[in-house]
Each structure stands twice: as structure tokens, then as C-alpha cells.
Amino acid sequence: MSLALIAALPFLGALLPGLMIRAGRTACAMATGSATALALIGLLLHAPAVLRGEVVQARFDWMPGLGLNANFFLDGLGLLFAGLILGIGLLIILYARFYLAKTDPMGQFYTYLMLFQGAMVGIVLSDNILLLLIFWELTSLSSFLLIGYWKHLPEGRQGARMALAVTGTGGLAMIAGMLILGGIVGSYDLSVILTQKEAIQASDWYLPALILILLGAFTKSAQFPFHFWLPHAMAAPTPVSAYLHSATMVKAGLFLMARMWPVLAGTDAWFYIVATTGLVTMVMAAKIALFKDDLKALLAFSTVSHLGLITMLLGFGTAEAAAVAVFHIINHATFKAALFMSAGIIDHEAHTRDIKRLGGLRTLMPITFTIVTLAALSMAGIPPLNGFLSKEMMLEEATHTVWAGIPWLFAVLATIGAMFSVAYSFRLIGHVFLGPVRDDYPHKPHDPGFGLWAAPAALAVLVVLIGVAPMTMVGDLVTVVAGAVTGGDVTIKISHWHGLVPALWMSVAAVGAGLILFGAHLRLDALWLAAPRPEAKAIFDALVDGIAALSHGVTARLHDGALSRYFVIFTLGVLGAGWLAWSEGGHVPGLRNVLPIPGVALAGWLLLAVCSVLVAVLHRERLLALVVIGVVGLIVSVGFIYLSAPDLALTQISVEVVTIVLMLLALNFLPKTTPRESSTARRLRDIAVAGAAGLSTAALALALMMRDFAFPTISDYHLANSYSGGGGTNVVNVILVDFRGYDTFGEIIVLGIAGLLIFALAEALLRGAANKRLLEWVPELPKSGDRHPLMMVVAGRVALPITLMVGVYIFLRGHNEPGGGFIAGLIVAIALVTQFMASGFAWTQARQRVDYHAFIGFGVVIAAATGLGSWLAARPFLTSNFGYFRIPPFDKFELATAALFDLGVFLTVIGAVMLTLASLSRIAIRAGETVNTTAMDNDPSQPAPAKGGH
């Protein structure tokens, strides 16, 4: 089975639970389990080849330009971890089926679980460190979802946030470290990186990359000082704790360290950082675990301690220590998952996890007692179980390690750590199961059904088997994995009896001292509770609050909602970037000469400049400013005509008219003059920034005009192919509807959305606080008696058919002469707006009976249909076609599908403009405008009304 498929199967399996839950919880669990089982079978099919020493690969190009390829490879280390993930995953799926209460949404649970599983398998199988990063972050995300599964519990939510914050920060650091590593090697593929040990360790960037990658690994594997999130993650349901936070996710950091071991390990930096952190974590967490009363908290800190142990072993940097680390990974996964599941069983049955409320369960829950005893004794390191083997080998390695010249430091501290682990393991057995049966359990405990104890029992069996016959069970596996980690061949000899070596005495001493501690637990507990301890969550919360306050302060200064501030920052940023480019770029003046300037053009330019400045100067007199804006628009249109761009001129003029009309309508309700709002200093600053930006832009335009193009211009292609390819001689229009039809399609959609947004804003306006102001609005200027004067109504009516005809004419001729759908749409919109201005909105609207939303919709749909029509001819979207037809007695004329597209543009433009007008009119009616019943006032054909009014 392809490695990519093995990695993809859990993701595909994530789609099943949401659907299968309708068939019942068992069906849901079986469907989920089948996906995992299938992936596991696929993995095991590769196992013989991998155990022989081969490496299986699967490579897919994804984004080769970035160096990100979907490359997968399977060696011993990947096989071990993938087997752990999928195998324990299968057991967890079974366990969770029976653990989750009827009210817990099981489909959601399994979906998140499978997402996590897929991400984890992706981490261990990926051959590309960028791909690994993607899966890494995905595990953080899915862990967040799983920890916060019981959303109604505050500790669940807070635990999930804490886990995400810590592992996410580590992930961010790891991204930087991985990028540095890839930069040193020149490739992001692990198979290349793992061969470049000398190059990496000799590089200056080795230490930064090492620290950053280790940050990622330490946060994920809960090493000191990032260990605090793991106990708070125990708010998750027990299957999650057993799967993620003991067997798989927290091992991802260890996996990373093991994977990078061939290239990163062996230096002093690696040794001192990794081994010391591991040692400190191991001892400190074991000590804390002893005094925890919550079963899961004890197991959580014990997990942290064992992870520290494995980290320490990886940190030693020797091949033998790496082999022991691999072996302990296997052992720890087996006994810890079994213990967590048993803790869940006890919680499920006795309805409490507090050790102080438990005791004497061995007769009530014999099966659970057996499982826990086997697993806990293995955790303590008692022969003949597997925990003893790896702990003994660990102590052996510790005696060989020298820390900064002190040869006994590791040995002593490791023994102390082992002592604590013996103590809490016996506490687990003794205080929960031994002793007299109590009469005050929250719920009468008894052994659970087969579904719940099957999974931990299977793991307990494994604990025993590996302990009794290690070489036959896992010898080959450990050999291959150790070889993969160290990059060479390692011979493994695991046995119970190594001779009378110091490690044996250390084990004996640890067991003895641990038993003493266990016996003295009660008194020690009192001392512990009395002593002051740093509270991790409080520190974390204070840190997060501090950073949030800082971010808030910075954001409030930069992003305070004042548009003018954004403009200033934006303009300064662009100016800075432009200046940087200019100073770095090596400026050479252009070669073209300035042509003589005709007087007319100079006059127009002067007028444009003066009017633009006038708008800024006069902006407080809004009506006057609007008039000046109109002047500016007209001069721009004249400029377009001067430069031979008739389409642009037509568009500019019509847009100008529509804009001024609509702005006048809006201005009706706003103050006509505004007071001075900014201080003189502020205005000077704004003038300086705007002036600098304007002059820079002018300089840029001058520079561009004074030199030839840097690239061949695309207009040659368009000019050459406009008639032959598009069927039209108006290049601008052919570009709009044919060459760049897709852009225009997007633009009319945006225009439609803008019209709809204005409509929605008017809706919101008429319901909010502004509504009250509108109802109380009193017009500032006197109202006209005949607001629909006869002359305007008649002239507007007469002009309507003529204008519509002009609009249609411009629409039809657009392909070959200046015109087109957009201009025609604006002209028709202006004609309609004139009717509304003449006779009032409601009167005209009642007679038009058209829904402008439909115009927008039909416009877009017609344009899309035109594009889709080309699919019928097996061509790409929006391929146009044209042909020449003859209907006698007319001349030959051209028909093009682009005309249909233009029709869509036409309709959308009309719809958007009229919808804006409609929205503004609704505001007007709310402000007190009455709806007239006649088309015009003072109609001479009607009888004169009775004399009234003034």
C-alpha cells in the first residue's frame, strides 16, 4: 500500500463518523476502526521489508518551487511510531466506544480523533520537513479540539487553550529552525538532510537551528519548563489522555529528536541542553507525581517524567543510549496507555478519580486490579516486566555519562528519579486497590464490561510478554529502529541479568528507597501541602494577560479606527518602500526628451491641479467641494479625449454624472458644512505627507515616461489580434469582454455585491439609532413648492426614449467603435435616474415594477452562462466566438457571443446603480419625504386645486 495512502486513510476515515453515527454508536466505532485497521494492515505489509533494513519511499511533487514535496518514507523509526499510533489507536477506538456517555457526541469525537491520527501518521511518515511541519501544526489543532471536547467545562476550555498556546509557540519556533536547517543543507527533504551531518554541525547556524527545533520538541513533549500544559490537558476525556497525552502526541517531540539525531546529536550543545532538560524533567515530575491525588494527574506527571527519561537518553548522544530510548518508548507506550485506560475505568465505575476517596478495590474490581498491578509494577521497574529492562539499561547508561566533569551526577539523580517512580507506582497500586473496602464510594464499583477492559488487558499482556521474552518480541524491531536513529548498525542485547553491575545496585536502592517513601507518604504529603509551590497556571495566565495587554496597547495606537491614521501609515510605508527601492536600485535617468507642451494641454493640466487642491481646501463646504469634484472629473475626461482614449472618456463622463447625482442625494441628509476638526500641526503633517507622496508619484510617472518599456508591451498582441481573434475593431472593448473577460466577470460581480451592500447598509440604517434621527430630521434648506416641475418632467419624459435608444446604440456598436456594455449601462441608468429626479422615486418605481436585485442577478447569470456556453463547444470558460451573417436587404453584419457577455455587464451596471438610488430614496422617505400621487405638480391639463398654502 502506498505510504501516501497509509497517511491519507485516517483523514478519509475522519469523514465516516459524522455520517455513521446515525446508524448507532457501534456502527460508528466499527467504521472508524476499519479505517485505522486498514492503514495498520497496509503498514504491516511493509514491515518485513523495513525489518530487513530497507527504506520504503513514495514521492509526489506538490510545490517544488517552495521545496515542499509530498514525500513519504518508511524506515524503522517510522515503522515503530506508525505501528504505535495505529495499533494503540485501534484499541482506543474500541475503548472510547464504551467509555463515552450516551450524551457525548461520538461522531464528533471520532472525527477529531481520526484527524489527529492522520496528522500523527503524517509526521512519522513524511520525508520533507515542510510537510512534517504541516502535520505537526495539525496535531496541535486536533489536540486542541480533543482537549476541549467537553466544551461546557471551563477547565476543558482553559486546558485546550493552554495546550494550543504552548505547543503552537513551540511549533512556530520549530518552523524557523526547520527553515534554517533547510537553508544550511539546500533541500527540505529529510533523506538529503540526514546525510549532511558534517555540513550542519560545522555551520554557524547550527546552534540557532538546534535551539529552535528543540523548543518545538520540548513544548510538544512537555519538558521542563514547558511541562505545565500536560496536567491541565487531563481535562480531556480519558481515551484522549490515553492516546494523545501518553502514547502518541507527546512522543512527537521525542520522534523529532530521534529523527534529527543523526545530524544534530553528538555535539556538546546537544548533550548539555537535551540531557540536562531530560534529567531535570524526569526527577522533578516524578517528585510532583507522588503527591498528586487525582489519578490522571499522577499519571500525567509520571508521563512527563518518563518523557524526560527518554529525552535524557537521546541527549546522551551515544548509540547505545539511543537504543535504550527506543526500547523505552515501546515500553512506556504499553504500560502508560494501559494505566490511563484503567484510570478511566475506575472513574467510570466509581465516579471519582480522587485517590483519597478510593481504596480496597482489589476485591471489587479484580480484572482492573490485575491490569493496573502489572502495568504499575512495570512502571516502577520491577522484574520480570518490560519496565525493569529499560530502566535498568537507562541506569547503566547514566553511570557511563559525565556531566561537566562530574561523573556521578547523572547516576545519582537518575536513581532518585527511579526512586520516586517506584514510590508513586506503589501508591497507585496500594492506595487505590489495597487496604480495606470502603463504604463511601460515590458509586458502587465493579468490573466493567469486556469492551472497556479488553484494550488495557491487551496492553498488559504485551507488558508481560515483552518483559519475559524481550529479544523474541521486539529485538528485531529495536535493532532496526536504533539503526535508523543512529544512522549506523547497533547490536542490541536486552536481558534481565547483566551481572553485578552498578546499575543493578542502583535499581535495588531505588526500589528500596521508593518503598520507604511510599510508606511515609502520609507525613510527606502534609509537608508537601504546607510548602509553597509555584502555580503554573497562574504564571501562564499572568503571562498571557500581559502579552495581550501589550498587543492591545500597540493595536490601539496604530489601529484606532481613524481612517486618516491608516492613510498616513500606509502612505508613509509606501513612500519608505519606494525610497528604499530607488536608493538601492541605481537610478539612471531616462533618454527621452520632453516634448513641447501645447497651450491647451497646459491650461487643462493647470486647471486640474488647481481644482484638486481646491477640493482639499474647500472640503468643509461640501456642496462646493462636490462641484469642484465634478470639474476634476470633466477635465480628466477631456484629458482622455486628448490622449485618444474615447472609451475611457465616455466611461469617465457617465460615471461622473452618476457619482455626483448619488452623492448629492446622500449629501441631502448630511451637514452641508463641517467645522474645523484637526489642529494646525496635524494639518501641516498631512500636507507634508500628501505632498511628498504626490511629488514622488509624479517623479515616478515622469521616470516611466522618459524611458522605453522594460518588457515588450502586450498591446501589440491585442492590437494585432483584436479583429482576427475577437471580431471587433475597438480594442478596448474587445479586451474587456474577450481577452480579459474573466477579469470583467469578477468586476461585475464585485459591482453587484457593492450595490447589494449599499442596500443592506440602508436596511441596517433604517433599523438602528440612525432611524430615530431620520424620523426627527428637519431639513435645513427651504423646500420647493413644486418639486416636480412641469418643464423637467416633460423634457425628461421626452428624453427617455431617445436616451434609451442612445444607450442601445452605444451597446451595439461597442465592439467596433467606442462604446460597450458598461457605458451603455451607465447611460440607461442616467436616463432612469432622470425620471426619478423628475417625478419622484415612489411614483416612478410603482410604474416601472422592476426588481433591481433581479437585474444584478440576471446580469451575472447571463455573463456566466455565456462563459459556460463555451464548455458546450469543448473550449475553456469564456472563449468567445463570432461570425458574419447576412440578412437581405441589410449588409453583412457581425454577431459575437461577447455581445451576450456585454449584455450581462449592461444589466448588472443598471441594477447596481438603481439599487443604490433605491436605498438612498428609502432613507429619504423615512426622513419625511411624502410620496406624490401625480407625475408633476401644476399640471395644466388638470383642474387647478383650491387655493391653499402660501
Add this chain to the structure above:
Amino acid sequence: MIWEIIVSALLVMAGVFGLVGSFGLIRLPTTMTRLHAPTKATTLGGGGVLVASMIYFAVFMDHYSFHELMITLFLFLTAPITANLIAKAYLHRTERPEDLPPTGTDRGWATYDASADPSRRTDG
């Protein structure tokens, strides 16, 4: 040759009236008097250019076009309306109804009288 003279004469006349109109817009004293100026520039000035254009294209380019007539039609249609609206605005902003000359009928100036629109009558 004669057609050249005619076209040139029309263009010059159009320019003169354009200048007269602009000059009047600046220099005439009150708004109401100023209203006369752009109308001259529009009708005689614009009309002159358009007629010159029609003659030029007909005689020298052999291309008969009539859209200039459309332009003229639109100008004649819209200029009075614009003047009417400017005058109404002026009346409301500056004049008082009492100072205006009588209309000669029993109803006053229309722009001060809202009675024609039934929707705005405040009485029954």
C-alpha cells in the same frame, strides 16, 4: 474654397459667443442676470461648432453625419431646465415671496406653493 470660409466663420463665431458667455458669467452682477450668459454660450457657441462640424464632414470628408443635430436637440432640451432649477434655488435662498411681482392669477408663484401636490397638503 467658399466652404472653408463658411466653416471658419462658423467656428470663429462659436468661439466669440463662447467667450462672451464666459465673460458674462464672471462679470454680470446678480445670479438672475448671470443665468443668461451660459445659455448664449451653449446655443450659439455650441450650435456654431456643431453646424461647422456637419458642413466640414459633409463637404471635405464625404461623410454625412447627423448626430450633431441630436447633440443640438439635447442641448436645447436641457439648458432651459437647468436655468429653471437654478432660478428656483435662487428664489428660495435670496428672494422673499412678497418682493416678487404678482403673477396675474389667483395663485402665487408655483415654487412657493405646495398645494398642487395632494400628498403635501396639510389641510384636509
